[in-house]
Amino acid sequence: MSSTSFRVMKFGGSSVGSPRRLRQVLELIGLHAKAGPLAVVVSAMGDTTDWLLEAAELATRGELEEALTVVARVAHLAKTNATALHPARGTPLAARVDRLLAPLQQLLQGISLTRECSPASRDKVLAFGEWVSSTLLAELLEASGTPAAFRDARQLLVTDDTFGNARVDVARTREQLQRQSAGWGASVPVIPGFIAATVDGRTTTLGRNGSDYTAALVAQGLGASEVTVWTDVLGLHTADPDLVSDAYPVPHLTHGEGLELAAVGVRMLHPRTMIPLIESGISLRIRNTMHPDHPGTLIDAIGSRDGQRPTCIATREDLALLGIEVRKLSDQFQLGERALAALRASRVTVWMTAQSANGQSLAVVVPRPDVERARAALETELSQELARREVEPLGVRQPVTLLTLVAEAMGQGVNVAGRFFSALGAVGVGVRASAQGASSRSISCVVDAADTAIAVRTTHAAFNLAHQQVSLFLLGKGTVGGQLLAQLRAQQDLLRERHGIALRVVGLADSRHTLFEPAGLSLEGLEERLARVDRGEPGTRTLVPLLDELRRLPVPILVDCTAAGDVAPLYTEAFRRGVHVVAANKLPLALPWAEREALVAEARRNHVAYHYETTVASSLPVIDTLANLVRTGDTVRLITASLSGSVGYICNELMAGVPLSVAVRAARDRGFTESDPREDLSGADVARKALILARELGLPLSLSDVALEPFVPASAQADEPTEAFLRGLRALDGEYAEKVAHCHPSGTTLRYLARIDPSKLGTGTPVIRVGLHAAEVGHPAADLRGSESFVSFTTTRHSDFPLTVRGAGAGGAVTASGVLADILRVSQTLRGR
The missing domain is CATH 3.30.2130.10 (VC0802-like)
Structure with missing residues (x-):
């Protein structure tokens, strides 16, 4: 195309629907008219087309006064926009609008008398919207110093008589445009979009996206190099911004891509618009009237050469x-x-x-x-x-x-x-x-x-997206939950930049308060903000409605860092909504066998993840290791484990001569135990962990099947305040010092161990045993340090040298890191790159 070829600009209804936008349109046309031949196609102002349809329907029902009231609304919008831009010419412009709309009032009167509005009559009614806006725009351009003239599309575009969605005679239309444009001179032709006429001069309309189609036909007829559609968005987006907050304008598309998008109903494109452009090799650019510096979206024969171009x-x-x-x-x-x-x-x-x-x-x-x-x-x-x-x-x-x-x-x-x-x-x-x-x-x-x-x-x-968005709803802000929030604050940027994962906390709840914001909560001061929320109803049932909001966010994950016993129904509701669950909570996995199986099956049925690695040994990869052994066909013969980092720490302190009461208090102060250490000292926590491992082997066992010897006798665990219980442990200091003394001569070490022997199933002998043992030198448990845990798997393939997983087994920070690892595991699985 030569540098002197026409360019065509089309302005939509929103672009001319208010004085501020209309002023911008005048400036844009004036600027671009200086660069070479320019033709302008314009739609009806604002909601005028909808109003005209309403007026036609009212007239058809015989409600003429109401129909004329709607016409007055159309007139008011046009007069307001025009006189706001040129107050000095307000009276002549207002009179011009009245003259333009006078035939419409007569037409509606005729429709109301006959109570019939044929497709041809409806097209006549609708044509007034574009007729008024284009006429006024031409006069406003003249008044602002840009030579312009109204050019009636009904003398340019020739169609058949399919009123409402007329078919264009392309050859005659091209002939008309070429003949008439020869006499236009240097003035900018302002052409109403959407409307055309039959060979015998009857008004027709071009249907959906008719003004864009007009622009494409004008461009084809004039041999234009480009059509620019000015609208209220920055271009064609990667997705509907109302559904996807991260959607962004696509810089460059091919004609073929544009046609595909038009074929599936993208609002800004239509196959009829694209076909004349493709046939003539004309580029289409979509730009924002109020942001003229933004390049928008270019659609041409070449498209983007970027191999990573958006979809x-x-x-x-x-x-x-x-x-x-x-x-x-x-x-x-x-x-x-x-x-x-x-x-x-x-x-x-x-x-x-x-x-x-x-x-x-x-x-x-x-x-x-x-x-x-x-x-x-x-x-x-x-x-x-x-x-x-x-x-x-x-x-x-x-x-x-x-x-x-x-x-x-x-x-x-x-x-x-x-x-x-x-x-x-x-x-x-x-x-x-x-x-x-x-x-x-x-x-x-x-x-x-x-x-x-x-x-x-x-x-x-x-x-x-260069990153995978993940939406987290966190339950619990205590030891583990608080540490998880701290780690998210510290790791957010690193995870996004190096691993392409954007973690966003959208919800936080404790036993009485809930915060939820789909756009994401600021992590700074989040715990304090939660505390200021009005107290709600206790329990997890009130969280179910929020799952409906969570499920609609990218990669929704419910993260349970509580020790609540009533969360299994909440998990089930999450699974049914396609929400993944990452949990440090052991209680749902220790439910009766049938309930536990139903829970896991629900996740599987809904194709969502349920990760609970931290329920057994904090951040140690115990469950994953066991699952891999089973998946690869190995047979697990024996599991021996120290599953409580807190009790392991207490044992080490005892072996160093520290009294039981002092060791337990120190473990609690370091965050190794539950808030009430009796949960750890009763052995119930270890029993649940051992049960979880046994069930991973498919063993249909329950807590009642565990042969449990409490670390501290049940008689010492009276139902009294925690502080009173801790003071009462002093009575046991001597007894535990004696247990330690028995270990020294033989070089053994006091350990609290779980033992799982699948071969005992059905023999009447407990499969799972939990209790105190004197670990001999060389035993994996003998040299555990601090709060370390270990799990040893003796299998068919690992018989001479059991496979052992060992490391820190207690502490909020360690457990939180395991929870974070499970979250990332879900994210990376879904990322698929």
Whole structure:
């Protein structure tokens, strides 16, 4: 194209809907008119088209006064915008608006008399919106120093008489534009969008996105180099910003990508707009009227050369999925062809079809308001086959959403479809049907309407973000929860920059207070902010409604750092909503066997993660190690473990000559024990951990099956305040000093151990034993230091030298780091890169 070729600018209704925006439009046109030939296409102001439709409907019902009131509303908007820009010409401009709208009032009067508004009459009514805005814009440009003239689109665009959605005669339209433009001179032609005329001069409209289509046709007819659509957004975004807060404008797309997006219903594009541009090689740029310095989105024949260019995620909502399944297929059945022909004859729009490879079944996606018409059309077409029961009764699923990925690069890489479906499956979104075009520029699937937000956000994050967003709802801000928040504060930036994971705490709750903010809570002073929240109802049932909000966020994870005993129902509700659970809470895993199995099965059924590594040995990878042994076919013969870092610390202190009462108090002060040390000293905590390990082997055991010897006799654990209990331990100092004295001559070490022997199952001998032992020299437990824990696995493959996991086994910071590791494990699994 030469440097003197036309450029076409189209301004939408929002761009001319207020004085401030209209002033910006005048400045933009004035600036660009100086750079060479320019044509302008303009839509009706603001909501004028909707108002005109309302006026036509009122007149059709005979409510003329109400219809004229609506016309007055249209006039007021036009006068306000025009006179605000040029107060000195306010009276002439207002009079001009009245003259323009006078024929509309007469037209509505005629409609009200006949109580009938034909498609042709409706097109006449709607045309007034663009007619007024373009006429005023031309006069305002002249008044501001930019030569301009109104050019009636009805003398330029030639169509058939399909009123409401007229078909353009492209050849005649090009001829008209070329002939008339020869006499335009240097003034900027201001052309109303959306409207056209038949060969005999009857007014028609071009339907949805009609003004954009007008701009494309004008550009084609004038041989323009580029069309710029000025609107109220910064460009075509990677996803709907209302659904995805991280959506961002796409700088560059190909014509093919634009056409794919138009085909799946992206609001700013339409196939009719794209086709003239593609045929003539004309570029389309989408820009923001109020941010003219932003480059917006360029759509041309070349597209982006960036190998990491973004992928657009388009959604079409309020649809229905109709399924047809054939019981007996013959060569003559032609299911797809017959179904589509029937729907086309019934004027039902089909947004997607998906047919099985053998033609046995067909899925058709249609607008939900048309579902009954579609069903009737298909049942009529297949009536004989339905009567002979050769076809299953039609299935209808509604409402559903059509989710589509569009990117030119999709056909140039592998595993795009795999990443797409894997991302959806990982968050529990069911795919009801799918399709991919031969161009490989796009892939579409149908999801339930309720899953729209989570599907879009998850897919957008998987394909467009340099980081994986993760949404955390944290239960508990005590020792472990508090440390986890501290670690998140310290690690957030590092995790984002080095590992591509953006952890965001969206909720925090303790036993009486809850904070929840989908956009994310500031971590600074979060605990104090929670304490200031009005006290709520106790228990976890009140948290269930928040799970509905959590599930709609990217990678939702419920993180349980409490020791609450009533959380299993909350976990179940989370799983059912596609929310992952990371827990340091042992109690749900120690429920009766059937309840525990039901909980784990619920997570598996909903394809979500349930990670609880820290329930056994703080941050040590014990459960994962055991799972790997079992998965690889090894047989576990014996597990020996010191599973309480707190009791391990107390044992070390005892062996060093520290009295029991002093050692227990020190362990509590260091944060090694529960707030009430009796939970540790009773052995119940170790028994639960041992039970969890045994159940990982598939052993259907319960706590009552554990042969438990408390570390401190049950008789010493009276129901009294914690401080009184700690003072009462002094009475046992001598007894435990004597236990230590017995160890010294033999060189053994006092340890509190769990032993799991699967071979004892069904023999009447306990499979799990927990109690005090004197560990001999060389035993893995003998040289444990401080609060260290260990777990030793004797297996078929590790028989001579048991596989041992050893390390710090207590402390809020250590446990919190294990919880964080489980969170990252979920995140990295879903990231899929």
